[in-house]
Amino acid sequence: MHRGKGMKFVGDSRVTAEKKPNIPKDYSEYPGRTEAFWPNFLLKEWLVGAVFLIGFLILTVVAPSPLENQADPTNASYIPLPDWYFLFLYQFLKYEFASGDYVVLGSIVIPGLAFGALLIAPFLDTGSERRPIKRPISVSLMLIGIAVTAFLTWEAGSHVNWEERAQSNQIVETVEIDKEQEGYAVYEQYCLQCHGENLEGGSAAPGLTETGKSVDEIKDIAVNGVGTMPAGMFGGSDEELQQLGEFIRSVADKASE
Incomplete structure (x- = not known):
């Protein structure tokens, strides 16, 4: 065998001979993945997020949060009230088994077990089925959580005179008063x-x-x-x-x- 004979060079068309700029790959072979994550998909996500952020900022200007007067430690008649998304815990702590000597049970143990159950629900029900009727554990825990939260929130809100509270605690401009009158x-x-x-x-x-x-x-x-x-x-x-x-x-x- 002479030098150089019997040696073949094989070229692979899948390997380019020169480096090309960062051109997104063609994902047309994969249904549902027809564009690159960067920058195409991510840019759309940013645009949608920007629209919601601007809308939220406009809402805060048009309908500002109902702030109350500055806290007065000498006003013993004032009853503090949490924001609406904590009203269910506020109402729960009114019950005998969750307050007083059982305040630790009502403020830490029971809420911890409830939220813990929601956190571990995906691990208890690992099936791939999407239909709710086929996922009884996750769906049951979620429905119970929603029902209890909604009921306690409604119970707390029904005992509060919101109009009177807003009127009595609204922020008013300071007026110079002649106290010598x-x-x-x-x-x-x-x-x-x-x-x-x-x-x-x-x-x-x-x-x-x-x-x-x-x-x-x-x-x-x-x-x-x-x-x-x-x-x-x-x-x-x-x-x-x-x-x-x-x-x-x-x-x-x-x-x-």
């Missing part, structure tokens, strides 16, 4: 405890800086009460009653300027 001395004696030092209101009474009542209407409410305010709260003279009505009306007028 005779009317403020009357207000301090009969109204300050519920309506606040600056007429800002509290959890048990609304603010008075934006009341639309006239002097006579304010006097009538002070004597006869209104809503949750009982009659007989005012026990002063007619002169003091007039001073009180004029003082509250003057503060409301100043706030509307």
